[in-house]
Structures are given as C-alpha cells and as structure tokens.
Amino acid sequence: MFDSLNERLGSVFKALKGRGKLTEAHIEDGMKEVRMALLEADVHYRVVKQFVADVKARSLGREVMESLTPGQQVVKIVYEELTRLMGEASVPLELSGPKPAVVMLVGLQGAGKTTTAGKLALYLRKTGKKPYLVPADVYRPAAIEQLQKLAGEIGVPVYPSESSADPLDICLDAREDARKQGCDVLLVDTAGRLHVDETLMAELVRIREKMTPSDILLVADAMTGQDAVKMASAFDQDLGIGGIVLTKTDGDARGGAALSIRSVTGRPVKFVGTGEKISALDLFHPDRMASRILGMGDTLSLIEKAQEMVDEKQAADLERKLRKNEFTLEDFRDQLRQVRKMGPIGDLLKMLPGVNEKALGKMNIDERELVRVEAIINSMTPEERRRHAIINGSRRKRIARGSGTRVQDVNQLLKNYTQTMKMVKKLNKGGLKGMRGMRGMLPF
Numbered sequence: 001m002f003d004s005l006n007e008r009l010g011s012v013f014k015a016l017k018g019r020g021k022l023t024e025a026h027i028e029d030g031m032k033e034v035r036m037a038l039l040e041a042d043v044h045y046r047v048v049k050q051f052v053a054d055v056k057a058r059s060l061g062r063e064v065m066e067s068l069t070p071g072q073q074v075v076k077i078v079y080e081e082l083t084r085l086m087g088e089a090s091v092p093l094e095l096s097g098p099k100p101a102v103v104m105l106v107g108l109q110g111a112g113k114t115t116t117a118g119k120l121a122l123y124l125r126k127t128g129k130k131p132y133l134v135p136a137d138v139y140r141p142a143a144i145e146q147l148q149k150l151a152g153e154i155g156v157p158v159y160p161s162e163s164s165a166d167p168l169d170i171c172l173d174a175r176e177d178a179r180k181q182g183c184d185v186l187l188v189d190t191a192g193r194l195h196v197d198e199t200l201m202a203e204l205v206r207i208r209e210k211m212t213p214s215d216i217l218l219v220a221d222a223m224t225g226q227d228a229v230k231m232a233s234a235f236d237q238d239l240g241i242g243g244i245v246l247t248k249t250d251g252d253a254r255g256g257a258a259l260s261i262r263s264v265t266g267r268p269v270k271f272v273g274t275g276e277k278i279s280a281l282d283l284f285h286p287d288r289m290a291s292r293i294l295g296m297g298d299t300l301s302l303i304e305k306a307q308e309m310v311d312e313k314q315a316a317d318l319e320r321k322l323r324k325n326e327f328t329l330e331d332f333r334d335q336l337r338q339v340r341k342m343g344p345i346g347d348l349l350k351m352l353p354g355v356n357e358k359a360l361g362k363m364n365i366d367e368r369e370l371v372r373v374e375a376i377i378n379s380m381t382p383e384e385r386r387r388h389a390i391i392n393g394s395r396r397k398r399i400a401r402g403s404g405t406r407v408q409d410v411n412q413l414l415k416n417y418t419q420t421m422k423m424v425k426k427l428n429k430g431g432l433k434g435m436r437g438m439r440g441m442l443p444f
C-alpha cells in the first residue's frame with residue numbers, strides 16, 4: 001500500500017526542501033501536487049479538500065515561512081495532519097462488560113472475515129486472553145470448516161457449528177460453552193453477502209440484540225478503496241460498528257481506504273491485515289502509518305514484531321550493538337535465524353525506513369536467500385565476520401567457493417551489510433533514542 005503516494009509526495013517534498021526560502025506560490029504549487037497525489041491514491045475527494053486546506057493554512061503561517069527550514073516544516077505539518085486524519089492514536093478492541101466479551105466480525109464476502117477471526121484469536125491469546133471462536137456463517141459452505149481448521153492450527157476452542165442451525169442459536173449456545181470453558185472473549189464470524197442487503201442486516205441486528213457485543217468490527221478489503229469506505233458507512237448506519245479491520249494492506253491497494261475511512265465514517269481503523277499468514281495482523285497506529293506513507297519506515301512495528309519472537313535478552317544485546325555501531329556479520333547471522341521465525345522477510349524489510357517497496361518488489365526476496373547468506377557468512381573467518389573491511393578480492397572468491405555461491409552474491413551481501421550499517425549509523429547520530437522515538441527519526 002501507499003507505494004505511489006509515497007513516491008509522489010517524496011518528489012513534492014524534495015522540491016520544497018530544496019529551497020532556502022518559500023514563497024506563497026511555492027506552497028500553492030506544492031499543495032496542488034499533494035492534492036493530485038492524494039486523489040490518485042483514491043482518497044475521498046472531500047477528505048482531500050479539507051486536508052489540503054488545513055496543511056496550506058498551517059504552512060502559510062509565520063513560524064513556517066520565517067523559519068530557517070520551511071520545506072522541512074511543511075513535511076512535518078503533512079506528517080502531523082496525516083496522523084490526525086487517520087485518528088491520532090490507536091484504538092484498542094473494546095472488551096468491557098460481563099465475560100465473555102462478545103466481538104462480532106461483520107463484512108462482505110471475501111473481505112477476509114474468517115481469516116481475520118483466526119488472526120484475532122491468535123492476537124488475543126498473545127495478549128493473555130482466552131478467546132473462543134464461533135463460526136456463525138452457515139451460508140458459505142466452507143466457512144465453518146475454514147474457521148475450525150484455523151482454530152485447530154492455533155489451538156483455540158471453537159464451537160462445533162452445523163450449517164443447518166440458526167446463527168443466533170449457535171451464538172447463544174457458544175457463549176454458554178465459552179463460559180463453561182472459562183474463555184473471556186467470544187469472536188463471532190458472521191455471514192457475508194456480495195452486497196449489503198436487508199436480510200443480512202436483519203440477521204446481524206438480531207445477533208447484536210441478543211448477544212450485546214462489546215465491539216463490532218467491520219472487516220473491509222483495502223484493495224476496494226472507496227467501496228470499502230461506502231460499505232463501512234452502510235454497516236455503521238444499520239448496525240453501528242465499533243471499528244474497522246482493513247485487510248490486504250500487503251497488496252497494491254493505493255491507500256485511499258486507510259486514509260479516508262476514519263474521517264468519512266468517524267470510526268477508527270483498529271487493525272490491519274498484512275498477509276495471508278495467521279500472524280499477519282497488526283494494531284493500527286496512525287502515526288506509524290503516516291511515517292510509512294512519508295517513507296520514514298515503521299521501525300517501531302518492526303521492533304515490536306521482533307520483540308514478540310526474539311528472546312528479550314538477545315533483543316537488548318542487538319539494540320545495544322546497533323546503537324554502538326558494533327553489529328557484526330556474526331551478529332547478523334544470528335539474527336537471520338531469528339528473522340526466519342518472524343515470517344516473510346519482505347514484510348520485515350518493508351518496515352525499515354528508507355526501503356522502497358518498489359525496489360523490494362524487484363528484489364524478489366526469497367527465503368532461500370537467507371540460507372545462502374548464512375552459508376556465505378559461515379565461510380568467513382571469525383575475524384572477517386567481525387571486520388568485514390578486511391575481506392579482499394581473492395578472499396571473496398574463496399568464500400564464494402566455500403559456500404557454494406557466486407562472487408556476486410558475496411559482493412552483494414557485503415554491500416547490503418555496509419549500506420545497512422551506514423543507515424544505522426545515521427539513525428544513531430540523529431538521536432534515535434533506543435529506537436523508541438519515531439520523532440527522532442524524522443528528517444526535520
């Protein structure tokens with residue numbers, strides 16, 4: 001998501017930052033470009049209009065125009081306004097009330113409801129909850145089976161729904177069972193339709209009335225852009241939703257849904273689906289998304305993901321080494337093993353600042369690549385792993401031979417490593433405090 005928007009905004013900012021002093025005309029021109037870029041990203045036109053007006057008004061203010069770095073100030077304003085547009089802070093799942101709290105998942109067919117139900121169960125369990133899954137989509141033949149299979153994979157209790165049963169009866173019965181099993185969150189996967197229709201809404205309202213959910217999450221496909229926004233409004237009007245899960249943000253959606261949905265519907269995006277894997281669900285953080293749109297990466301999400309998987313002490317060691325610029329190829333190899341546990345490497349790389357998704361697409365990141373990299377590092381001497389600069393041409397050839405790879409592969413690895421370390425060094429210099437403050441990373 002956001003690839004072309006990122007590129008378009010990047011060139012607007014480059015032009016603005018390249019000037020010593022900004023005139024009103026420069027800002028006007030820049031804002032025209034921002035407007036076009038947002039419209040092309042399929043952001044709702046009303047949202048674009050308001051957004052550009054807000055950024056312009058702030059940019060023309062005295063503190064920007066008279067500052068020494070006006071271009072950078074404009075980028076900062078765009079970052080803050082983007083964050084505000086998406087809702088400022090992340091909004092958690094609402095789980096208040098008597099146990100088990102009921103969370104209904106609603107949405108159109110194929111949006112990713114069933115998959116999201118499984119992802120949420122895994123997410124909740126990681127946060128110490130005891131979720132219980134309820135397949136209440138009795139119309140799509142494979143839906144019940146699909147959720148039962150997912151539940152089995154992650155080891156979460158699931159109600160043995162029959163497709164001949166009434167969805168509300170399933171829910172009521174499942175709640176009893178969940179209570180008996182001491183579960184605290186009931187995740188209900190409801191039926192979808194191809195379009196919003198009365199029968200569907202009537203069934204959902206009936207379930208809502210009897211089950212009094214603490215949260216209703218609309219699952220919407222980010223790829224459908226403004227249709228997702230329209231659908232969210234429709235569901236909200238008829239049913240009242242608590243928030244949105246945007247799925248398939250790993251695809252080439254232009255980002256219009258993510259940028260408009262909050263402002264148009266008034267409902268927050270709570271989670272984003274980032275892949276087909278059961279672990280591919282992230283809490284939605286407006287500020288991190290904004291920095292991603294502006295090409296500032298998403299180091300915080302990356303660190304969080306790493307912390308889930310990597311042993312705490314190792315993570316602390318890694319952070320210390322990175323901060324002291326002491327991260328050697330040996331550490332790199334150790335990390336590779338951890339990284340492989342974290343899911344597709346491409347997903348992780350995309351979160352790093354400065355990594356262009358288009359370039360990643362071309363790179364065709366392959367898990368086998370990791371094995372190759374590991375083999376190359378294994379073929380180096382311990383000294384070489386600590387001080388890669390000593391690896392000369394003939395050693396590169398030997399290392400390639402020793403690891404069954406090509407010299408180009410060795411060269412590439414050393415180049416990537418050097419570049420990454422340069423970036424880390426830069427981040428360290430820029431006052432990146434414990435990789436906690438995103439603001440420290442912003443280029444202004």
Ligand SMILES: Nc1nc2c(ncn2[C@@H]2O[C@H](COP(=O)(O)OP(=O)(O)OP(=O)(O)O)[C@@H](O)[C@H]2O)c(=O)[nH]1
Pocket residue numbers: 107108109110111112113114115116137140143191192193247248249250251272273274275276280
């Ligand atoms: N790439 C990607 N695919 C996803 C994501 N979420 C769901 N999918 C895929 O989308 C397809 C549809 O997902 P389902 O969960 O079956 O859809 P559903 O909304 O439950 O469908 P109905 O039960 O018919 O309403 C599946 O192939 C999922 O693997 C995501 O975040 N990223």
